[in-house]
Amino acid sequence: MIRSLLLLLVLLSTSSMAISEEVQVAVAANFAVPLQKIAADFEKDTGHKAIISSGATGKFYAQIKSGAPFDVLLSADDTTTAKLEGESMTVAGSRFVYAIGKLALWSAKPGVVDDDGRILSTGRFSHLAVANPKTAPYGAAAIETMKNLGVLEKLSPRLVQGENIAQTQQFISTGNAELGFVALSQIQDNGKLANGSVWIVPAGLYSPIRQEAAVLAKGKGKAAVSALMDYLKSDKAKAVIKGFGYDLQG
Amino acid sequence: MSAIKLTLELASLTTILLLLIGTPIAWWLARTRSPFKGLIGAVVALPLVLPPTVLGFYMLVVMGPQGPIGYLTQMLGIGILPFTFPGLLVASVIYTMPFVVQPVQNAFEAMGERPVEAAATLRAGPWDTFFSVILPLAKPGFLTAAVLGFAHTVGEFGIVLMIGGNIPDKTRVVSVQIYDHVEAMEYTQAHWLSGGMVFFAFLVLFALYTFNNSAKGRGR
Numbered sequence: 512m513i514r515s516l517l518l519l520l521v522l523l524s525t526s527s528m529a530i531s532e533e534v535q536v537a538v539a540a541n542f543a544v545p546l547q548k549i550a551a552d553f554e555k556d557t558g559h560k561a562i563i564s565s566g567a568t569g570k571f572y573a574q575i576k577s578g579a580p581f582d583v584l585l586s587a588d589d590t591t592t593a594k595l596e597g598e599s600m601t602v603a604g605s606r607f608v609y610a611i612g613k614l615a616l617w618s619a620k621p622g623v624v625d626d627d628g629r630i631l632s633t634g635r636f637s638h639l640a641v642a643n644p645k646t647a648p649y650g651a652a653a654i655e656t657m658k659n660l661g662v663l664e665k666l667s668p669r670l671v672q673g674e675n676i677a678q679t680q681q682f683i684s685t686g687n688a689e690l691g692f693v694a695l696s697q698i699q700d701n702g703k704l705a706n707g708s709v710w711i712v713p714a715g716l717y718s719p720i721r722q723e724a725a726v727l728a729k730g731k732g733k734a735a736v737s738a739l740m741d742y743l744k745s746d747k748a749k750a751v752i753k754g755f756g757y758d759l760q761g
Numbered sequence: 762m763s764a765i766k767l768t769l770e771l772a773s774l775t776t777i778l779l780l781l782i783g784t785p786i787a788w789w790l791a792r793t794r795s796p797f798k799g800l801i802g803a804v805v806a807l808p809l810v811l812p813p814t815v816l817g818f819y820m821l822v823v824m825g826p827q828g829p830i831g832y833l834t835q836m837l838g839i840g841i842l843p844f845t846f847p848g849l850l851v852a853s854v855i856y857t858m859p860f861v862v863q864p865v866q867n868a869f870e871a872m873g874e875r876p877v878e879a880a881a882t883l884r885a886g887p888w889d890t891f892f893s894v895i896l897p898l899a900k901p902g903f904l905t906a907a908v909l910g911f912a913h914t915v916g917e918f919g920i921v922l923m924i925g926g927n928i929p930d931k932t933r934v935v936s937v938q939i940y941d942h943v944e945a946m947e948y949t950q951a952h953w954l955s956g957g958m959v960f961f962a963f964l965v966l967f968a969l970y971t972f973n974n975s976a977k978g979r980g981r
Binding site: 567569572573637638640643646670671672673674678681682685686687688 | 818821822824825827840841844922923924926928937941944945
């Protein structure tokens with residue numbers, strides 16, 4: 512009796528091991544929270560588990576080149592994924608745009624940022640936080656926006672740079688910077704602004720932030736990896752992505 | 762280049778400030794029989810254990826506009842400390858404190874109470890005692906403290922990243938600049954600066970160990 516029970520147990524555990532797998536995902540800081548939500552559903556629906564590391568896309572590029580054990584990269588841009596593909600570090604043809612990012616000018620205090628972003632040219636504030644434009648696409652978009660509005664030169668003495676978009680948000684939410692440019696996804700959930708005041712920067716003021724996903728060499732041929740890539744394209748995931756204020760491709 | 766200059770300035774000022782602030786603390790810790798000795802010793806040693814990002818995050822909160830230090834600095838009319846050089850200095854002093862206090866405290870403890878008592882029987886005043894008796898006896902401890910304090914501030918990264926704001930010429934120190942280069946995939950520049958840091962760190966430690974060994978040799 513006990514022997515057959517044990518046998519059954521062994522059979523069950525090996526069979527479930529064969530079905531469910533783990534996916535190591537490197538995700539850009541701005542998409543970390545949406546991905547956690549999607550990953551919870553993904554786990555429930557498929558039995559696979561997504562293990563998430565979030566950070567700056569540039570850092571992930573360096574780590575991937577040095578053999579980091581990631582299966583999938585959800586980049587904050589489409590240049591890093593293109594670069595990795597050119598270096599044969601990705602599975603050919605696996606790249607796709609999973610979200611188009613929106614830039615927002617945000618203050619943790621209500622009533623600071625107006626609906627038209629006029630505060631950039633008229634407002635009195637001592638610190639405006641942006642993500643490092645050299646390494647973070649949202650930082651580059653922020654600089655582009657200020658350039659197009661003709662206020663960059665005037666504002667540049669007041670700029671403080673976060674290492675990535677999450678740190679930029681920290682500068683603002685602790686009040687050390689009165690306002691700053693963040694990803695809309697960081698301050699919006701289910702289509703609602705969490706707190707403070709915001710100006711959603713019109714898309715014409717900066718080049719679109721096309722965030723691409725790619726399967727990395729380490730993830731090649733894993734069932735869970737292709738399941739996750741498919742899941743990101745599912746209607747369920749798309750609803751979550753939209754709820755965080757991203758646009759979707761076409 | 763400005764990052765190197767800024768780093769050296771920050772490290773020098775931090776070391777000088779810490780020798781001034783840390784010496785009385787080390788003296789008190791070495792001599793006291795107060796029940797608070799354990800508490801103060803633990804507080805001083807905290808930065809050895811805490812991740813710099815934890816310290817940096819709390820400093821961002823405490824020195825921010827809603828934090829107690831932030832209230833104080835705003836009341837004094839100097840605004841808030843994050844994103845400024847003085848802000849980096851305050852953070853570095855706190856972060857590097859144990860690296861200066863502990864070697865000096867060890868030197869004071871090793872010295873024992875007899876030299877001070879002997880000086881007192883000879884009617885030396887407290888300042889005279891300090892400069893003619895204590896300081897020479899504790900010299901290796903002070904040297905270790907100064908070198909470690911300086912070198913540790915140069916190597917600091919987590920805190921300056923958290924509260925610095927990465928502003929060129931104001932808060933972008935070498936460690937942050939290296940991180941920037943790596944993230945921007947500018948590996949050549951990253952190599953130059955990183956190589957320089959490795960060389961510098963080795964040189965400092967080599968000099969320190971050589972000196973301490975020869976000092977011990979003379980003592981024997």
